[in-house]
Amino acid sequence: TKDPDKRTNSKSIKKLKINNIKVNIGLTRNYTLLNNRFFYINNKYERSYIKYKLAVTKDFKIAKSNYDSKWISNLFSRKFSHLLRFKSQAILTTYSTIKYDDPKLTIRLNNYPEYKNTIIILDSKLEINLSSKIIKSAQKRKIFIFTMLKNSKKITKLKKLNCHIIFIKSSKNYFNLKSILKFTYKLGISDIMIEAGGKLFTNMYNNKLIDELHLFISPKKIGKKGIQMYSSNKIFSLNKHQTQLVNKKNFK
Secondary structure, eight states: OOOOOTTTTTHHHHHHHHTTOOOOOSTTHHHHHHHTHHHHHHHHHSSOEEEEEEEEOTTOEEEOTTOOOTTSSOHHHHHHHHHHHHTOSEEEEEHHHHHHHOOOOOOOSTTSOTTOSEEEEEOTTOOOOTTSHHHHTTTTSOEEEEESOOOHHHHHHHHHTTOEEEEOOOSSSSOOHHHHHHHHHHTTOOEEEEOOOHHHHHHHHHTTOOSEEEEEEOSOOOOTTSEESSOSSSOOOOOTTTOOOOOOOOOO
16 A cells, blocks of 8 residues: 655655566555554544544434433443543543533543543633533643633633633634644644534534544433434434444443
8 A cells, every 4th residue: 555645655666666576556455544544544634533432322312301321331331432542642522511421531441541631622612610520630631622712811710720722713603623623633633532422423424524433322212302413404324435334342
């Protein structure tokens, strides 16, 4: 498989051919792409590689109407989720997720670094609670907060707590996700795992920004009152041209 980096692309191949050495290209293409997927996406799009993790019920709900979602996954799938965190450079979440779940977003496995991940928060109006578990951990890891609101008092308080505030201009009332992922890549973040809700998932999936989807499906059902995984009036189905099943596991 050819190196996508323009600085080295095909140079070694040309040298081998000049010396009359037969070159076969693409023999291990799928293996190479899978094992170097961060690098290929980074190089091709100049943005961070995105892994999105969602736990859903059999009827594709992510929570009850009161936002309770902790009962969907089980002990074994949660352990696997912590391994996914360990294999990720950063974790991205939203103000809404922090408001309703107040997650720690740590790695809770024996002999693993608890605060390994850089945390990225999307908070358009800078409403995050200063006493949330994530903000309290700012002395132990890097926390970047993307916002559209220049709330100087709140920014000052967050900076004192060791948070990094990044102001994003927007003519519309929502984030330009592509711009944010290009910004995170410039920060040196090659891959991000997202732990958030259906609205962000819908936006990112529709904009083809999800490179890897980890979908945990419970046999339980919530019913019509549950919160949808895909927040749109359209019926959701994974696009075959956009999605390829790489692995499947049972957590029992």
